[in-house]
Amino acid sequence: xxxxxxxxxxxxxHPSLWRASQLGxxxxxxxxxxxxxxxxxxxxxxxxxxxxxxxxxxxxxxxELRLLAPALAQLPGLPIVLLQPPHPPQxxxxxxxxxxxxxxxxxxxxxxxxxxxxxxxxxRSGSCGALLFWQSHVRADSLRRxxxxxxxxxxxxxxxxxxxxxxxxxxxxxxxxxxxxxxxxEIGFIKRRGPQRDAPLFLPLQPPxxxxxxxxxxxxxxxxxxxxxILPELVG
Amino acid sequence: xxxxxxAWAAGVKPGMRRAGALMLAPQARLHxxxxxxxxxxxxxxxLALLQYSPLVAQGEEATLLVDAGASLRLFGGVRTLCxxxxxxxxxxxxxxxxxxxxxxxxxxxxxxxxxxxxRTLSMASLVRRLDRLPCALxxxxxxxxxxxxxxxxxxxxxxxxxxxxxxxxxxGAAVLDMLDDAHGHNTELFVWLEAPPTFRAxxxxxxxxxxxxxxxxxxxxLLQQMTGWLCARQFAVERIQLxxxxxxGRVARAPTVIDLALGEAxxxxxxxxRLLKERLAQLVLDAPVIGLTLEALQVQPMAPPSxxxxxxxxxxxxxxxxxxxxxVARLGAENVLQAxxxxxxxxxAANQWLPLPAKPVxxxxxxxxxxxxxxxxxxxxxLAQPIALLMREHRPFYGxxxxxxxxxxxxxxxxxxxxxxxxxxxxxxxxxxxxWVYRERIAGSAEDAAPRWFLHGLFG
Numbered sequence: 001x002x003x004x005x006x007x008x009x010x011x012x013x014h015p016s017l018w019r020a021s022q023l024g025x026x027x028x029x030x031x032x033x034x035x036x037x038x039x040x041x042x043x044x045x046x047x048x049x050x051x052x053x054x055x056x057x058x059x060x061x062x063x064e065l066r067l068l069a070p071a072l073a074q075l076p077g078l079p080i081v082l083l084q085p086p087h088p089p090q091x092x093x094x095x096x097x098x099x100x101x102x103x104x105x106x107x108x109x110x111x112x113x114x115x116x117x118x119x120x121x122x123x124r125s126g127s128c129g130a131l132l133f134w135q136s137h138v139r140a141d142s143l144r145r146x147x148x149x150x151x152x153x154x155x156x157x158x159x160x161x162x163x164x165x166x167x168x169x170x171x172x173x174x175x176x177x178x179x180x181x182x183x184x185x186e187i188g189f190i191k192r193r194g195p196q197r198d199a200p201l202f203l204p205l206q207p208p209x210x211x212x213x214x215x216x217x218x219x220x221x222x223x224x225x226x227x228x229x230i231l232p233e234l235v236g
Numbered sequence: 237x238x239x240x241x242x243a244w245a246a247g248v249k250p251g252m253r254r255a256g257a258l259m260l261a262p263q264a265r266l267h268x269x270x271x272x273x274x275x276x277x278x279x280x281x282x283l284a285l286l287q288y289s290p291l292v293a294q295g296e297e298a299t300l301l302v303d304a305g306a307s308l309r310l311f312g313g314v315r316t317l318c319x320x321x322x323x324x325x326x327x328x329x330x331x332x333x334x335x336x337x338x339x340x341x342x343x344x345x346x347x348x349x350x351x352x353x354x355r356t357l358s359m360a361s362l363v364r365r366l367d368r369l370p371c372a373l374x375x376x377x378x379x380x381x382x383x384x385x386x387x388x389x390x391x392x393x394x395x396x397x398x399x400x401x402x403x404x405x406x407x408g409a410a411v412l413d414m415l416d417d418a419h420g421h422n423t424e425l426f427v428w429l430e431a432p433p434t435f436r437a438x439x440x441x442x443x444x445x446x447x448x449x450x451x452x453x454x455x456x457x458l459l460q461q462m463t464g465w466l467c468a469r470q471f472a473v474e475r476i477q478l479x480x481x482x483x484x485g486r487v488a489r490a491p492t493v494i495d496l497a498l499g500e501a502x503x504x505x506x507x508x509x510r511l512l513k514e515r516l517a518q519l520v521l522d523a524p525v526i527g528l529t530l531e532a533l534q535v536q537p538m539a540p541p542s543x544x545x546x547x548x549x550x551x552x553x554x555x556x557x558x559x560x561x562x563x564v565a566r567l568g569a570e571n572v573l574q575a576x577x578x579x580x581x582x583x584x585a586a587n588q589w590l591p592l593p594a595k596p597v598x599x600x601x602x603x604x605x606x607x608x609x610x611x612x613x614x615x616x617x618x619l620a621q622p623i624a625l626l627m628r629e630h631r632p633f634y635g636x637x638x639x640x641x642x643x644x645x646x647x648x649x650x651x652x653x654x655x656x657x658x659x660x661x662x663x664x665x666x667x668x669x670x671x672w673v674y675r676e677r678i679a680g681s682a683e684d685a686a687p688r689w690f691l692h693g694l695f696g
Contacts, residue, residue, distance in 0.1 A: 061669055061694025065616035079556065087617035087694065090587045091575035094616065096609045101575035106589055107563065108571040118563055127556040180668040207662055207670045207695040208613050 018043075024193030031156055034070020035203050042174070043193040047071050049156045052147040054172040056163045056190070060086040060134075062178050063185040063205050064160060065094070068132070071156065073098035078129025081122055083107045084115050085134050096208065103129070116142055119149075126153030134160045140169060147171045166190055274298065277330065280437065282429050283461045284324050286468035288317065293340075293426035296375060299347060301340045301426065314355060327460045329453075337362050340424050341417035345392075348373050359420060366418055367393025376410035392418075431468035435532040437461050444483060444524035448516045451480065451525060455512050458530035459505040466535070472501035475534040478512065481527035489523055500557045501536050507558050514565040560592055577605065581649035582656050583692065587618050613642060613662055615672040615693030622690040625673065632673060632689035636666035648677075662695070670695035 011017050011025075018024040023043045030046035033039045039046050047053060047068075057064050072080055080103050082089055091101045105128075109115040112135065119133050123146065133146075138161070150157040163177060170191075177188035179200070186200040246261040257264060282300055285292050288311065291303035304317060311317040318334055325332050335346035335354030342362045346354035349369050356362040369392045371377050371384050377395070383406075389395055395403075396415055404412055416422040437458050445451055455478060466473060475497045482489040494515055502508065564572050573589035580586045606612070625632040632638045642662040650656045658674040665671065672693030 058667075059669065061615070061617055061671070061696045063670075063695065065696035085617070088587065088589070088620050089575075089696075090583070090614055090616060090618040090693065091577045091589070092583075092586060092605070092609065092612070093614040094575075095577065095605050096612060096614060101577055101605075104575040105560075106573040106575070107567065108573070109567055110571075114567060118567060121562060122559065125555060125559040127552075127559055180670070182668050207615070208611055 018193065021195050023195070029154060031071045031074055033067075034073075035067075037201060038187065038203060041189065041192075041194075041197070041201055047156055047158075048174060050151055050154045051157070051174070052143065052150055052170075052172040053156075053158045054165075054170050054175040054190075055158055055160045056166050056175065056177040057160055058163050058177075058179045062180045064178050065089075066097070066205050066207075067178060067185065067187075067203070068158060069094065069097035069099065072130055075103075075129030075156070076100070077103070079103055079105050079127075080130045081105045081107060081128050081132070083119055083122075083131060083133045084109055085132075112138070116146070119146055123149035123153055123155055123157060126155060128155055130156040130158070132158050132160060136162055136165075140171075144171045280457075280461050281325065281328060281330060281332070282464075283431070283437070283468075284328055284464040285321065286429070286431055286464035287324070287466075288321060290428075290468055291426075292429045294429065295340075295344050297348065299344055301344065303340070304336075314357065318355065324460055328457050339418055339420045340426070341414060342366060342419075345369060345373055345418055363419060367391060367396070371395050374411060374414055376414060377407065380407050380411075431465050433469075435462055435465045436529065438527060438529040440527050441525065444526055446521060446524045448519040448521050448525075449513075451528065452509075452513055452516055454528045455516070455530070456505075456509055458528060459508055459512075462530060462532060463503065463505045465532075466503040466538070469535075470538045471532075471535040472503045472538045473508075473532050473535050474498055474501045475532075476508065477531045477533055479529040479531070480521070480525045481529065482523040483526050485523070491529070492519070492521070492525075494519070499561060500554050501539070503538055507561075510562055511565045514562065518566070564592065579606070581647050582654075583614070583618060583647070585650070613645060613660070613672070615670075616696030617694040618672075619692055619694075622674070622692045625689040625691055627689065632663065632691075634665065634671060634673075634691055638663035638665055638671060638673060641670075644675075647674075660692070 011019055011022060015025060023041075025044060028044060028048045028050055030042075030044040030048050032046045033042065042048075055064060055068075077100075080099060082105065085106065089104070089106060091104055094104060095101055107115075107118055109118060115133070115135065116138075119131060122128050122131050138159075143159070146157070146159070159172070163179075166175070166177060172191070173193055175189075175191040177190055177200075179186045179188070181202060183206065184202055184204040186202055188200045189197045243257075243261055243264055246264070248257045248260050248264070252260075254266060257266070278294065278298060278300065282292050282294065285300060285302055289302050289304045289307055293301045293303075295301045302321075304311075308314060308317065311320060314336060318336065322332075322334060333347045333350055333354070335343050337343035337346055337354075337356050338359050339362070342356070343354075345366060346356070346369075356365055370390060371392060371394075372381055374392070374395075377384065384390075384395070389398060392415070395411075396419075400412060413422060417424050439454050439458055441451075441454055445454075458478075462473070462476070465471075475495070478494040478496070480492040480494070482491060494512070496508070496511055496515070498507075560572065569591045572592055574592055576588055576590045578586050578588045623634075625634055625638075627633065628637060640661045641664045644659040644661055646657075646659050648657045657677040659677060660672060660674045663671045663673045671691055672695065673689055673691050676688045676690065678688075
């Protein structure tokens with residue numbers, strides 16, 4: 001009887017057990033993403049801190065900073081390190097999202113060796129709130145090393161890489177892809193501790209504008225054109 | 237005569253002649269014994285040992301006596317203390333015989349006897365061990381060795397059992413005094429060493445060093461001495477200077493200076509060793525180095541660490557400062573930047589990133605941000621140089637034709653320097669990525685003059 005109960009709910013045995021149809025509930029600390037729809041899809045209900053998060057971005061400027069900003073704003077007073085960003089980051093835009101300029105550190109490095117050294121030292125010291133690391137080519141053993149270093153601390157560690165890195169294996173327990181979409185961004189789940197999800201998740205994420213002339217729609221749907229509704233001279 | 241382990245392995249023995257030693261080890265280097273250098277070495281070791289106890293005295297025959305009785309709890313027992321002292325000595329590059337005993341003279345005798353594991357903690361075991369040592373160890377008894385051997389007195393135990401008045405009449409009071417010191421019957425008096433008021437230590441390298449990272453070993457020896465000095469004077473160091481003396485060729489060369497300024501004063505050497513390692517790794521030497529000098533330029537009284545009951549998340553501010561110093565040492569000060577936005581309308585002037593200040597600034601110096609910031613369209617990435625956009629069918633084109641999705645934000649400022657007159661728009665490409673573009677307004681031309689479009693930012 002007891003045996004059958006255990007078999008009915010094996011996930012109750014240990015926090016690191018889960019069924020293939022459920023989201024994992026690891027014991028790691030998580031930071032709320034600020035997007036309810038996304039948090040519901042992540043194991044633990046947010047960005048896991050103290051582990052490697054792989055964000056594969058279609059191009060710089062796909063909305064990756066706005067995606068991460070609500071989580072980063074939950075780390076008041078702790079330094080947020082931007083290591084080797086593709087372009088100069090703008091402090092005002094990040095300040096508008098709730099990050100104090102004195103928190104922001106921009107690290108440039110001469111080569112990837114220096115960058116990896118810096119990332120490892122930041123993670124090992126554990127005195128920074130978050131580390132965002134842009135690197136286009138990185139070897140699997142370096143990734144594994146960084147993941148190990150991240151596990152020693154509680155730093156939110158995000159690696160931002162181009163989309164073509166999705167085919168390579170990675171030790172990261174969470175891998176997401178970010179693509180811009182009409183009215184927001186689409187997040188693809190490449191790897192997570194939970195069921196496979198093929199359909200991307202849409203998050204409404206508009207850049208701030210001085211004046212919105214139109215109310216934002218959830219998704220702009222093209223109006224169906226019925227026959228004879230368009231004048232032939234317009235089409236021609 | 238003293239030997240290096242390598243020479244010992246080659247078969248050289250103490251008491252050999254010069255020619256015999258050179259035949260066994262042709263590449264051996266023979267050095268004359270130099271009393272000044274020995275005294276300097278002893279002084280260096282004494283300075284380093286001051287980190288374990290303020291009571292360090294110089295004994296006879298190249299020995300140092302440390303009274304560590306009061307600090308055994310602090311270092312976690314005798315074994316740990318001995319291990320730490322041995323590690324310090326190894327870092328200094330010397331070999332030594334360590335022994336400890338309840339009395340200083342007893343420890344001295346055990347060390348001079350060269351017994352392995354010369355650690356005794358109780359008086360009874362010290363007496364047992366002392367009784368087995370030969371008489372020749374006592375310096376005042378040496379002139380009477382023949383006589384002592386003649387009466388069959390070879391060990392200190394036998395010496396101790398001789399009648400005291402007769403022994404004193406024959407050999408003088410010094411022998412008995414020293415024996416009493418060792419057994420704790422007398423109070424021992426020492427002249428404790430004083431740490432000098434300023435710290436400056438030099439080291440001559442045995443060879444000409446051409447690679448900067450090979451200098452770390454020497455620097456570590458000097459830092460070890462500085463740690464002892466800092467602990468003895470209760471100081472923490474804020475700024476140190478390492479001078480690399482070059483070989484004098486035809487022209488005299490000024491020494492290379494490595495200046496380390498710390499945001500947070502320290503008195504332990506781990507952080508300094510890490511910083512120096514990164515600095516030395518970047519240094520390119522233009523001449524071989526033959527000597528090192530370390531100076532403590534700025535010191536302040538040591539502040540005891542204040543521990544809070546609950547550990548702070550993300551480590552202490554001191555740890556954070558140490559991490560930043562380490563990053564600056566490796567990457568360079570111009571590559572570790574902190575945001576400090578300026579009050580300016582022009583986006584590239586407002587987005588200012590400055591190297592970290594040497595001292596952590598207080599929170600009150602936070603920059604004031606423009607009002608209404610959350611609604612301001614500011615992209616996460618601001619390009620270092622605006623990119624001129626192609627025009628296709630009267631539309632700016634960047635990968636795909638751009639569609640303006642916002643009203644214009646006119647920024648017109650900088651008449652005192654670089655004047656700018658721009659209309660900023662948020663544009664959307666066909667792939668739905670958002671761009672921050674502007675149209676240059678040329679003064680004096682009509683609105684419908686051929687507009688020039690630039691890409692200035694990406695909404696990350």
